[in-house]
Amino acid sequence: MILNRLFIIKFIKYSFVGIICTLIYFLTMFIFVELFHQEPVIGASISFIIMTLFSYLLNKKYTFGGKYSHQQLLRFLVVSIIGFTLNFIIIFTVVHVLSFHYAIGEIVTVLVIPLINFTLNNIWTFK
Template identity: 55%
Template sequence: MINSKKMLMKFSTYSIVGIVSVAFYFLSIFIFVELFHQEPVLSSALAFLLMTLISYFLNKRFTFNSASSKKTFIKYLAVSGLAFVLNSTIMYAVVYIFSYHYSIGEIVTTLIIPLINFILNNYWTFKEK
Protein backbone atom coordinates (compact mmCIF):
# COMPACT_ATOMS: atom_id res chain seq x y z
CA MET A 1 0.00 0.00 0.00
CA ILE A 2 2.80 2.41 0.89
CA ASN A 3 4.56 1.84 -2.42
CA SER A 4 1.39 2.40 -4.44
CA LYS A 5 0.65 5.59 -2.48
CA LYS A 6 4.23 6.78 -2.99
CA MET A 7 4.00 5.95 -6.70
CA LEU A 8 0.70 7.84 -6.99
CA MET A 9 2.25 10.90 -5.35
CA LYS A 10 5.28 10.67 -7.62
CA PHE A 11 3.10 10.31 -10.71
CA SER A 12 0.94 13.24 -9.56
CA THR A 13 4.00 15.46 -9.16
CA TYR A 14 5.32 14.22 -12.50
CA SER A 15 1.97 15.12 -14.06
CA ILE A 16 2.06 18.65 -12.64
CA VAL A 17 5.61 19.13 -13.93
CA GLY A 18 4.39 17.69 -17.22
CA ILE A 19 1.54 20.17 -17.43
CA VAL A 20 3.96 23.06 -16.87
CA SER A 21 6.39 21.60 -19.42
CA VAL A 22 3.68 20.94 -22.01
CA ALA A 23 2.27 24.45 -21.54
CA PHE A 24 5.75 25.79 -22.28
CA TYR A 25 5.98 23.42 -25.27
CA PHE A 26 2.65 24.54 -26.74
CA LEU A 27 3.49 28.20 -26.19
CA SER A 28 6.88 27.69 -27.86
CA ILE A 29 5.52 25.89 -30.91
CA PHE A 30 2.76 28.48 -31.27
CA ILE A 31 5.33 31.28 -31.20
CA PHE A 32 7.62 29.51 -33.69
CA VAL A 33 4.84 28.62 -36.16
CA GLU A 34 2.32 31.42 -35.83
CA LEU A 35 4.49 34.41 -34.98
CA PHE A 36 7.82 33.53 -36.62
CA HIS A 37 6.24 31.53 -39.49
CA GLN A 38 8.58 28.57 -39.05
CA GLU A 39 7.93 25.08 -40.41
CA PRO A 40 5.79 22.99 -37.98
CA VAL A 41 8.00 19.89 -37.67
CA LEU A 42 11.16 21.95 -37.06
CA SER A 43 9.22 24.15 -34.64
CA SER A 44 8.02 21.08 -32.78
CA ALA A 45 11.59 19.80 -32.54
CA LEU A 46 12.91 23.11 -31.16
CA ALA A 47 10.05 23.40 -28.69
CA PHE A 48 10.64 19.80 -27.60
CA LEU A 49 14.33 20.47 -26.92
CA LEU A 50 13.55 23.53 -24.81
CA MET A 51 10.83 21.65 -22.95
CA THR A 52 13.26 18.80 -22.21
CA LEU A 53 15.62 21.08 -20.32
CA ILE A 54 12.83 22.62 -18.26
CA SER A 55 11.33 19.21 -17.58
CA TYR A 56 14.67 17.74 -16.45
CA PHE A 57 15.32 20.41 -13.86
CA LEU A 58 11.75 20.41 -12.53
CA ASN A 59 11.52 16.61 -12.37
CA LYS A 60 14.96 16.24 -10.82
CA ARG A 61 14.02 18.67 -8.09
CA PHE A 62 10.32 18.05 -7.43
CA THR A 63 9.37 14.60 -8.72
CA PHE A 64 12.40 12.43 -8.04
CA ASN A 65 14.28 14.55 -5.45
CA SER A 66 17.49 13.54 -7.14
CA ALA A 67 20.94 15.01 -6.69
CA SER A 68 22.64 16.34 -9.77
CA SER A 69 24.84 13.86 -11.56
CA LYS A 70 26.26 13.60 -15.02
CA LYS A 71 25.07 9.98 -15.30
CA THR A 72 21.48 10.90 -14.44
CA PHE A 73 21.49 13.79 -16.90
CA ILE A 74 22.85 11.53 -19.67
CA LYS A 75 20.16 8.92 -18.95
CA TYR A 76 17.52 11.65 -19.00
CA LEU A 77 18.84 12.86 -22.34
CA ALA A 78 18.71 9.29 -23.69
CA VAL A 79 15.06 8.94 -22.66
CA SER A 80 14.35 12.38 -24.08
CA GLY A 81 16.16 11.43 -27.28
CA LEU A 82 13.85 8.46 -27.71
CA ALA A 83 10.88 10.71 -27.00
CA PHE A 84 12.24 13.26 -29.48
CA VAL A 85 12.38 10.62 -32.24
CA LEU A 86 8.84 9.48 -31.42
CA ASN A 87 7.62 13.08 -31.29
CA SER A 88 9.19 13.98 -34.63
CA THR A 89 7.97 10.78 -36.28
CA ILE A 90 4.42 11.31 -35.09
CA MET A 91 4.47 14.99 -36.13
CA TYR A 92 5.84 14.11 -39.56
CA ALA A 93 3.20 11.42 -40.09
CA VAL A 94 0.32 13.61 -38.94
CA VAL A 95 1.36 16.70 -40.93
CA TYR A 96 2.87 15.23 -44.10
CA ILE A 97 1.44 11.74 -44.52
CA PHE A 98 -2.09 12.21 -43.15
CA SER A 99 -2.28 15.96 -43.96
CA TYR A 100 -3.80 17.01 -40.64
CA HIS A 101 -3.16 20.31 -38.89
CA TYR A 102 -0.04 20.25 -36.71
CA SER A 103 -2.16 20.71 -33.57
CA ILE A 104 -3.55 17.18 -34.05
CA GLY A 105 0.01 15.86 -33.93
CA GLU A 106 0.63 17.84 -30.77
CA ILE A 107 -2.39 16.26 -29.11
CA VAL A 108 -1.29 12.75 -30.12
CA THR A 109 2.27 13.27 -28.87
CA THR A 110 1.01 14.79 -25.63
CA LEU A 111 -1.06 11.69 -24.91
CA ILE A 112 1.60 9.08 -25.72
CA ILE A 113 5.05 10.40 -24.90
CA PRO A 114 4.64 11.48 -21.24
CA LEU A 115 3.57 8.00 -20.14
CA ILE A 116 6.57 6.40 -21.85
CA ASN A 117 8.85 9.03 -20.33
CA PHE A 118 7.51 8.51 -16.79
CA ILE A 119 8.03 4.76 -16.93
CA LEU A 120 11.57 5.03 -18.29
CA ASN A 121 12.60 7.89 -16.00
CA ASN A 122 11.11 6.33 -12.89
CA TYR A 123 12.54 2.85 -13.38
CA TRP A 124 15.82 3.72 -15.09
CA THR A 125 16.94 7.37 -15.05
CA PHE A 126 16.04 8.26 -11.46
CA LYS A 127 15.85 4.70 -10.12
CA GLU A 128 16.10 4.68 -6.34
CA LYS A 129 19.04 2.70 -5.06
Protein backbone atom coordinates in the same frame (compact mmCIF):
# COMPACT_ATOMS: atom_id res chain seq x y z
CA MET B 1 0.60 -0.18 0.09
CA ILE B 2 3.13 2.51 0.99
CA LEU B 3 5.06 1.81 -2.22
CA ASN B 4 1.89 2.29 -4.27
CA ARG B 5 1.13 5.53 -2.41
CA LEU B 6 4.65 6.85 -3.07
CA PHE B 7 4.34 5.86 -6.72
CA ILE B 8 1.01 7.68 -7.01
CA ILE B 9 2.41 10.81 -5.35
CA LYS B 10 5.42 10.72 -7.66
CA PHE B 11 3.15 10.30 -10.69
CA ILE B 12 1.00 13.26 -9.57
CA LYS B 13 4.12 15.43 -9.19
CA TYR B 14 5.39 14.23 -12.56
CA SER B 15 2.00 15.06 -14.09
CA PHE B 16 2.07 18.56 -12.60
CA VAL B 17 5.55 19.16 -14.00
CA GLY B 18 4.30 17.66 -17.25
CA ILE B 19 1.45 20.17 -17.42
CA ILE B 20 3.88 23.05 -16.94
CA CYS B 21 6.25 21.63 -19.56
CA THR B 22 3.38 20.97 -21.96
CA LEU B 23 2.32 24.60 -21.63
CA ILE B 24 5.89 25.66 -22.34
CA TYR B 25 5.94 23.33 -25.35
CA PHE B 26 2.65 24.60 -26.79
CA LEU B 27 3.56 28.23 -26.19
CA THR B 28 6.93 27.88 -27.93
CA MET B 29 5.32 25.81 -30.72
CA PHE B 30 2.72 28.53 -31.27
CA ILE B 31 5.42 31.21 -31.29
CA PHE B 32 7.60 29.37 -33.81
CA VAL B 33 4.80 28.25 -36.15
CA GLU B 34 2.23 31.02 -35.93
CA LEU B 35 4.36 34.09 -35.19
CA PHE B 36 7.70 33.21 -36.83
CA HIS B 37 6.09 31.09 -39.61
CA GLN B 38 8.42 28.15 -39.11
CA GLU B 39 7.57 24.76 -40.57
CA PRO B 40 5.68 22.71 -37.91
CA VAL B 41 8.26 19.90 -37.75
CA ILE B 42 11.06 22.42 -37.10
CA GLY B 43 8.90 24.31 -34.59
CA ALA B 44 8.08 21.05 -32.80
CA SER B 45 11.75 20.07 -32.70
CA ILE B 46 12.92 23.36 -31.20
CA SER B 47 9.98 23.44 -28.78
CA PHE B 48 10.74 19.89 -27.64
CA ILE B 49 14.35 20.82 -26.83
CA ILE B 50 13.26 23.87 -24.81
CA MET B 51 10.64 21.82 -22.98
CA THR B 52 13.18 19.08 -22.22
CA LEU B 53 15.48 21.50 -20.43
CA PHE B 54 12.64 22.68 -18.20
CA SER B 55 11.48 19.10 -17.69
CA TYR B 56 14.85 17.92 -16.42
CA LEU B 57 15.27 20.81 -14.03
CA LEU B 58 11.75 20.59 -12.60
CA ASN B 59 11.63 16.79 -12.37
CA LYS B 60 15.05 16.59 -10.77
CA LYS B 61 14.14 19.22 -8.19
CA TYR B 62 10.46 18.52 -7.59
CA THR B 63 9.47 15.01 -8.68
CA PHE B 64 12.37 12.64 -8.19
CA GLY B 65 14.76 14.58 -5.96
CA GLY B 66 18.13 13.21 -5.00
CA LYS B 67 21.60 14.43 -5.77
CA TYR B 68 22.72 15.42 -9.22
CA SER B 69 24.74 12.87 -11.15
CA HIS B 70 26.11 12.80 -14.66
CA GLN B 71 24.68 9.31 -15.08
CA GLN B 72 21.15 10.56 -14.36
CA LEU B 73 21.58 13.47 -16.74
CA LEU B 74 22.79 11.13 -19.49
CA ARG B 75 19.92 8.74 -18.87
CA PHE B 76 17.46 11.63 -18.89
CA LEU B 77 18.89 12.76 -22.22
CA VAL B 78 18.52 9.23 -23.64
CA VAL B 79 14.87 9.18 -22.55
CA SER B 80 14.44 12.65 -24.01
CA ILE B 81 15.95 11.54 -27.32
CA ILE B 82 13.45 8.69 -27.42
CA GLY B 83 10.65 11.17 -26.73
CA PHE B 84 12.08 13.61 -29.28
CA THR B 85 12.22 10.89 -31.93
CA LEU B 86 8.64 9.84 -31.22
CA ASN B 87 7.55 13.48 -31.29
CA PHE B 88 9.26 14.03 -34.65
CA ILE B 89 7.76 10.87 -36.16
CA ILE B 90 4.26 11.66 -34.93
CA ILE B 91 4.31 15.32 -36.08
CA PHE B 92 5.88 14.43 -39.43
CA THR B 93 3.34 11.66 -40.04
CA VAL B 94 0.35 13.77 -39.05
CA VAL B 95 1.41 16.86 -41.05
CA HIS B 96 3.16 15.42 -44.10
CA VAL B 97 1.73 11.92 -44.52
CA LEU B 98 -1.84 12.32 -43.28
CA SER B 99 -2.08 16.06 -44.17
CA PHE B 100 -3.77 16.98 -40.90
CA HIS B 101 -3.26 20.21 -38.96
CA TYR B 102 -0.24 20.05 -36.68
CA ALA B 103 -2.50 20.47 -33.62
CA ILE B 104 -3.80 16.91 -34.18
CA GLY B 105 -0.24 15.66 -33.94
CA GLU B 106 0.29 17.67 -30.80
CA ILE B 107 -2.71 16.00 -29.17
CA VAL B 108 -1.31 12.57 -30.05
CA THR B 109 2.12 13.44 -28.66
CA VAL B 110 0.62 14.70 -25.40
CA LEU B 111 -1.21 11.40 -24.95
CA VAL B 112 1.65 9.07 -25.86
CA ILE B 113 5.03 10.55 -24.98
CA PRO B 114 4.48 11.53 -21.31
CA LEU B 115 3.50 7.97 -20.37
CA ILE B 116 6.58 6.53 -22.04
CA ASN B 117 8.84 9.19 -20.51
CA PHE B 118 7.47 8.75 -16.98
CA THR B 119 7.90 4.99 -17.15
CA LEU B 120 11.48 5.20 -18.40
CA ASN B 121 12.46 8.00 -16.01
CA ASN B 122 10.89 6.26 -13.02
CA ILE B 123 12.39 2.79 -13.61
CA TRP B 124 15.70 3.80 -15.18
CA THR B 125 16.76 7.45 -14.98
CA PHE B 126 15.93 8.39 -11.38
CA LYS B 127 15.71 4.93 -9.81
